[in-house]
Amino acid sequence: MKPLVGLAREEARKQIVIWFKGHDLMGEVKPYRHAVGHSYRSHVPIEPYYTDQWYVKVTDDKLKGEALRALSESQRQASDDSSFNAKTLSGQDAKEGNGDAGLEFTPDRYAKTFQNWHENIRDWCISRQLWWGHRIPVWVKRWAVETKEFGDSWSKFLEFQSEHGAGQDLQRVAEHVGNQWVDSGCTAAVRYPDAKTFEEYVCVPPSDDEEAIIQKLSQEGYIQDPDVLDTWFSSALWPMSTMGWPDDTPELEKWNPTSVLCTAREIITLWVSRMVMFNRYFKGGDLPFKDVFIHAMIQDGHGQKMSKSLGNGVDPMDIIHSHGADAMRYTLTKMTTQTQDVRLPVDMVDPHTGETFTPDYVTASGGVKVAAPIQERGGKKMVSSYGIASGKEKATDEMPAARNTSEKFDEGQKFANKLWNAFRFAFASLGELGEPNADFGLEQSNATLADRWILDRLGKTIDTVDKALANYAFADYATALYDFVWRDLCDWYIEIVKRSLSETPSQQRVLVTCLDASLRLLHPVMPFITERLWAALGERVPSDWRGVHGLNLEASDMLITAAWPKAGASLSDESAEENFEKLRTIVEAVRNARNAYKIPPKQQVEATTQAPGPVSQLIFETRYLTGPLTNCKGCGVGPHIDRPAGSATVLIGDVTVYLHDVVDVETEKARLEKLLADKQKQVKTFEGRLSNKKYVDNAPAHLVQETRDQQAAAIKELEQVQQQLAELG
RNA sequence: GGGCCAUUGGCGCAGUUGGCUAGCGCGCCUCGUUGACAUCGAGGAGGUCACAGGUUCAAGUCCUGUAUGGCCCA
Known part of the structure; x- marks a missing residue:
């Protein structure tokens, strides 16, 4: 084989064949398909080539062992790896403090990735034959x-x-x-x-x-040495070198270790692990950070990972262009769930017309589905982002680049719009504000159920938000605020107070408090619109006009520096919540009936209501609320009310509302029969459960009792419906 | 080959330790809207929770297997 030494590989291959032929050893030459890796950039076959390289002995206990011992005790998997028992860098047994057991992953399953990788780690080749990078x-x-x-x-x-x-x-x-x-x-x-x-x-x-x-x-x-360092070697030093290391700088002192690193799961081994090893090695066992949050990855509409080199990604600037920065941030926050992947179906914006459309797709190399480089609509052409990213096409005046967009961001955009309009309404309808009063409690005012309810909801929202943020549950954070602002504040509270707001100081106070707190809570996800609204609120409402007992809202010129709201226990009002939910159910049932009867929303209907004593009292006291929300005129409420002739019956548990003079026998029959079928199904479900002896014997007593109560209620309602049907004939 | 994740109404997602009649946004249907908002309001339809077994009084939730898709490592 000596003649082959020193030959280029292509030449050597030919010579091998000649050599075999020369020694009469060649059996056959035939073509066959094989799978040789090719460079994704230059597309040439990848050949083994033996050279000297630089390695870091990461298998050493000072690196691998320190990384493993960094993992919090509760996240460690059972392991026989001796690293967990070894001494620490400082010569102590591994224990709390100084970085040992201080590293925590969210979601915690990723701790497994970290541990598994370190337990099977091999020495790390850090030299690269590239132009770009830190030269060795x-x-x-x-x-x-x-x-x-x-x-x-x-x-x-x-x-x-x-x-x-x-x-x-x-x-x-x-x-x-x-x-x-x-x-x-x-x-x-x-x-x-x-x-x-x-x-x-x-x-x-x-x-x-x-x-x-x-x-x-x-x-x-x-x-x-002509080689450069592996990019991850340089990156491993990031928590230190960006803070001035190896000098002892104030920045290094303050920010290393830092609180949280936020990254993608594919980075756990490449970057997170290396930072932990290096930081502990160079800084006496200190961690670079304490929490690692691994976020979900956005895939395209076909379930493919978005990638710059594939060209199927979305430029955030495109989304900002179509939906705005706040809408994008809000929606991305809402997409940040604890799962691994989320899909983002991507559409395109026609640069000629501004219309959104779904592009034509082609299959690119590697079987990846991408938007065709050139898209054609109405006889006009445009270039897709894949066309540009792949270098296949260039944008021209006749054939401009088309931006991407996605209707997923509509939610954020609509929410921003809703928020804006809620404030617009408030500014227009608030009326004259009385004397400033920094010390305001509901107990000293004539606050209504609605006031107490919305403050209860605000307090609970703050709790939910705080918990969500502490657990890196960002989707829950965004959802809680969406529900509070849109569902509770706009759909219910503002609808209730809009007629009386301008001359009711307690309502003004409560609304302003809710608006102020909402801005503080929303600022991290919608910084621009909330800061703008904060300024407007500042012009309209003095700072000592905001907040109530249990919720102190400190003044601040800028929202970004405003204190985070803290909800006191006194905001909580369980009875307000319970009563309000009851009224909400009644309102919704009446609206449902109005719809079934096709009663125009503007047409006021007279109504009488039958309900047990305390509930009657509640309904009577809150007629200011239920009346407008259902557009009904109350003509009496009490425990003994007979069905007026010609009225439709709305059953809500132990409450019955009669809508006068709307009855159309056929409609009412159809409606009640549907209700009857529902109730029968319910009764059957509960009956089935209770007739199961094993359930009654084994399930917790309170659950069995609950089922019994439900069954009794359902039977009662069933009988009522049957009675109503009988009356109709 | 090993590991992790996902599979819930047309689409995108929630569903905490197994326990009310499985939720949300978009879309869809009906009705409405001259003063916060058509980027709106009210109401509605639509799901045997991928499949097959198992555990349990009880499974979307726990266990086993299968299928499909995604990612990481080798």
């Missing part, structure tokens, strides 16, 4: 052994060898060989790779003398 700060000089002109290092090397004996490991005696470079602060190593060669390596650390040393090295014929 090592200078090397080679001598042929025959010349015997290696100076200091060589004699020390021989000395060391004679003392410790010769052997494979002695070819890399590194630290043991001091020389002039070591004396000036460098690290040096020598190597004796084969019988003819002697090499000396000098690593130059950053220092004031760095320039001078490098100059001297060059003068003496040392050459810098």
Whole structure:
């Protein structure tokens, strides 16, 4: 095989065939398909090539072991890896503090990825043959052994060898060989790779003398290693180097360790692990950060990972263009669930017309479904972002680039609009505000059920939001605020107070408090619109006009620096919540009936209501609320009310509302029969459950009792419906 | 080959330790709207929770297997 040595691989392959033929060893030559990896950039086959590379001995306990011991105790999987039992860098047994057991993953399943990877870690090749990156700060000089002109290092090397004996490991005696470079602060190593060669390596650390040393090295014929560091090696230093390390800077002191690192799961091994290893190694066991939040990944509408190189990604600027920055941020927050992937179906915006459309797709290399490079609509052409990203097409005046968009962001856009309009309404309808009063409690005002209810809801929303943020449950955070602002505040509270607001100080106070707190809570997800509304609110409502007992809202010029609201226990009002829910159910049932009867919303209907004593009282007291919301005129409420002739019956548990003079026998029959079927189904469900002896015997008593109550209620309603039907004939 | 995740109405997603009649946004249907908002309001239809077994009084939720898709590692 000797003739092959030194040949280029292509040539060597030909020569091998010739050699086999020459020795009469060739059986057959035939084509076949094979799977050889190709470079994704240059598309040439990838060939093995043996070279010297630089490695970091990450398998050492000072790196691997420290990383494993960083993992919080509760997130460690059972393991027989000795690293968990080894001493820490400071020589102590592993325990709380100094970074040990201080690292926590959210969602916690990712701790497994981290542990698993470290337990199977191999030494890390950090040299790369690329143009871009940090050049390896090592200078090397080679001598042929025959010349015997290696100076200091060589004699020390021989000395060391004679003392410790010769052997494979002695070819890399590194630290043991001091020389002039070591004396000036460098690290040096020598190597004796084969019988003819002697090499000396000098690593130059950053220092004031760095320039001078490098100059001297060059003068003496040392050459810098042409390789650069693996990008993840450089990145591993990020928590330190960005803060001024290796100097002891105030920034390093304050921000290392920091609280949380937020990243994608594919980065856990590449980056998170390396930062943990390096930080602990260089900073006496300190962690770079305490929490690691792994967020979901956005896939395209076809379930493919979005990728810059594939060209199926979405430029955030496109979304900002179509929906706005707040809408984008809100929607992305809402998409940040604890799961692994979320899909984002992507559409395109026609640059000629501004219309949104679903593009034509093609299959690109690798089987990836992407928008065709050129899209055509109404005889006009445009270039897709894939067309540009892939380099297949260029945008021109006739064929401009089309932006991407996605209707998923409509929710955020609508929400921003809703918020804006709620404030617009408030500013227009608030009326004159009375004397400022920093000390305001509902107990001293004539607050209504609705006031107490919305403040209860606000308090609960703050709790939900705080919990969600503490747990990195960002979707829950966004959802809680959406529900509070839109569903509770706009749909119900504002609808209830809109007629009386301008002359009711307690309502003004409650509304303003809700608006102020909403802005504070929403600011992190919708910074722009909330800051703008904050300024407007500041012009309209003095700061000592906001807040109530249990919710202190400190003044602030800018929302971004305003205090986060803290809900006191006194905001909570369980009875208000319960009563309001009851009224809400009644209102919805009446609206439902109005719809079934096709009663125009503007047409006021007279109504009488039958309900048990306390509920009657509640309904009577809140007629200011139910009346307008159902557009009904109350004509009496009490425990003993007969159905007026010609009225429709609305059953809501123990409450019955009669809508006068709307009855159409056929409609009412159809409606009640549907209701009857519903109730029958319910009764059957509960009956089935209760007739199961095992359920009655084994289920917790309170659940069985609950089922009994439900059954009794359902039967009662069933009978009522039957009675109503009988009355209709 | 190993590991992790997902599969819930047309689409995108919630559903905490197994326990009210499985929710939300978009879309769809009906009705409405001259003063916060058509980027709106009220109401409605639509789901045997991928499939097959199992555990349990009780399974979307726990266990086993299968299928499909996604990601990481080798």
